[in-house]
Amino acid sequence: MRWTETLIPTLKETPAEAEIVSHKLLLRAGLIRKLTGGLYTFLPLGLRALRKVEQIVREEMNRAGALEVLMPALQPPDIWQQSGRYEAARDVLFKVRDRAKKEWVLGPTHEEVITSLVAGEISSYRQMPKNFYQIQTKFRDEIRPRFGLMRAKEFVMKDAYSFDATDEGAQASYRKMYDAYARIFQRCGLKAIPVEADTGVMGGKFSHEFMVPAETGENEVVFCEGCGYAANVEKASSKWSAPSPPQAPSGAVERFPTPGVATIEDLARPPYGVPASRQIKTLVFLVESKPVLVLLRGDDQLNEAKLAGVLGTITFRAAESEEIHAALGAHPGSLGAVGVTQYPVYADERLRDTAGMTTGANADGYHLRNVALGRDIAVTRFADLRLVRAGEPCPHCGQPLKVQRAIEVGHVFKLGTKYSEALNALFLDETGKQQPAVMGCYGIGVTRTLQAIIEQSHDDFGIIWPMSVAPYTVCVTPLSVVPGSDVLRRAEEIYAALSAQQVDVILDDRNERPGVKFKDSELVGFPIRVAIGEKSLAKGEVEIKPRAGALLSVKADEAVARVLELIRQAA
Numbered sequence: 001m002r003w004t005e006t007l008i009p010t011l012k013e014t015p016a017e018a019e020i021v022s023h024k025l026l027l028r029a030g031l032i033r034k035l036t037g038g039l040y041t042f043l044p045l046g047l048r049a050l051r052k053v054e055q056i057v058r059e060e061m062n063r064a065g066a067l068e069v070l071m072p073a074l075q076p077p078d079i080w081q082q083s084g085r086y087e088a089a090r091d092v093l094f095k096v097r098d099r100a101k102k103e104w105v106l107g108p109t110h111e112e113v114i115t116s117l118v119a120g121e122i123s124s125y126r127q128m129p130k131n132f133y134q135i136q137t138k139f140r141d142e143i144r145p146r147f148g149l150m151r152a153k154e155f156v157m158k159d160a161y162s163f164d165a166t167d168e169g170a171q172a173s174y175r176k177m178y179d180a181y182a183r184i185f186q187r188c189g190l191k192a193i194p195v196e197a198d199t200g201v202m203g204g205k206f207s208h209e210f211m212v213p214a215e216t217g218e219n220e221v222v223f224c225e226g227c228g229y230a231a232n233v234e235k236a237s238s239k240w241s242a243p244s245p246p247q248a249p250s251g252a253v254e255r256f257p258t259p260g261v262a263t264i265e266d267l268a269r270p271p272y273g274v275p276a277s278r279q280i281k282t283l284v285f286l287v288e289s290k291p292v293l294v295l296l297r298g299d300d301q302l303n304e305a306k307l308a309g310v311l312g313t314i315t316f317r318a319a320e321s322e323e324i325h326a327a328l329g330a331h332p333g334s335l336g337a338v339g340v341t342q343y344p345v346y347a348d349e350r351l352r353d354t355a356g357m358t359t360g361a362n363a364d365g366y367h368l369r370n371v372a373l374g375r376d377i378a379v380t381r382f383a384d385l386r387l388v389r390a391g392e393p394c395p396h397c398g399q400p401l402k403v404q405r406a407i408e409v410g411h412v413f414k415l416g417t418k419y420s421e422a423l424n425a426l427f428l429d430e431t432g433k434q435q436p437a438v439m440g441c442y443g444i445g446v447t448r449t450l451q452a453i454i455e456q457s458h459d460d461f462g463i464i465w466p467m468s469v470a471p472y473t474v475c476v477t478p479l480s481v482v483p484g485s486d487v488l489r490r491a492e493e494i495y496a497a498l499s500a501q502q503v504d505v506i507l508d509d510r511n512e513r514p515g516v517k518f519k520d521s522e523l524v525g526f527p528i529r530v531a532i533g534e535k536s537l538a539k540g541e542v543e544i545k546p547r548a549g550a551l552l553s554v555k556a557d558e559a560v561a562r563v564l565e566l567i568r569q570a571a
């Protein structure tokens, strides 16, 4: 390709719309343009890089035995009703109406469609395992689309769905996808770490997310350098997430006045001096407008994802002060669960069998001391509800845990039989008994992966593409383009020779100053630049500059061979 024949609208200035470096570089390097918030057009170079990521994904899916299909993006709402997600996914579903005013949904994901397909096509254990995948546009009505391709309203996902006759089979399918994902991200030149993920209200068995460490990531990952434990903070636990050693109750519950005390810290100060670790924090949430009490140690924070898992829904909210007063007869600051039997009470594991605790008395300005969990509070269920923080001991080896921000690029999920039961994907097993297929689902955000590569691989001058996904591998740069000159002739020769070797090469044939050309090729981030200038060519030499390496002066006649060697080394 010749630079003058394609469209590479590089920008000197950073557009105001971009907050993070990868988004800025996507725009500045002329890879994408915004149509409107959360919607982007891929320009020729951006699309080339995207196609390369897609191709790596496709090859590894095929290698893992998955079958490529293509499902409709437009879906009938009844299958969403059948799976029970029409309501649950309400917030992300884009809905459209046809001429008869009938409603349709734009697929944010395809469990419903693929399971309906399998329900009709697979009827025997002999036809399994099967794993179907597609690379397709997804639509999600995100609350906060931002950071360019990272969180868009419309994006490209690779989604795969496995169907097995047995649970062991499903685990093997899961493992295959896990391994394929590791290969995909490695081939994309991306450092992505698999971490244990929350299975949340999807109710799946287990799940891993592939995370790219980055300060701008929207997730937090907890990890241990000692044993390799790594988990999304939504799921992470530590040695402190276990029950405390049992404590014997010490005397009866005592009510005492605490005028003006509104927080854990107030009660920790003199004259009360009750350490936060000896207080019970009482939170009130509303689930379908019914109050639910959540208890934690005073020095712990709630992990809302864990609470969602315990409640079995993500549609709950913190109660307002007046709603709390109506439910418990007191305002926040004096709340407690002693004697509360009319509402469910969920307590963090760390509180189990603790005694001598202090909590609110459900009367403004009063607290209770000598509270023993087992004796004085009717706990509906103990569960791990606390947020793990950096420095806590690893649940496996005890070393201090670290916390890092990260971008989720992929997700593997063992689903079980939720969808196959709801949508009748049943088969006859070896004994002739009808069973629901055991499913897994596996997603990669292809467009998000492309941007994550840039977020991880750039410098002050621009993108540093890994060779495997660069829009063009080589940029041949004649420093002058005077027709008939030696420089241009040499450049054309090298360009033609590399093209003939199937190298993705672009010829910067613009009539621009060398400085402009160099800046642009660094901004776009071509892995190798071959510069042909009058002075060096007079000595029979050209300059090869790997984007991330040192400049090499080589014999002009050897330039093509040297470039091919650099490409081979990177493969």
Ligand code: ATP
Pocket (backbone or CB within 6 Å): 109, 140, 142, 149, 150, 151, 152, 153, 154, 155, 157, 408, 409, 410, 411, 443, 444, 445, 446, 447, 448, 449
């Ligand atoms: P997130 O937590 O970031 O919203 P998710 O868990 O809802 O993502 P999945 O349903 O697991 O996403 O989708 C599979 C993959 O699709 C994600 O791992 C992510 O890489 C990508 N993805 C999800 N939502 C978006 C989006 N709005 N824009 C771009 N990529 C996305």
Ligand code: MG
Pocket (backbone or CB within 6 Å): 209, 408, 411
């Ligand atoms: Mg996910």
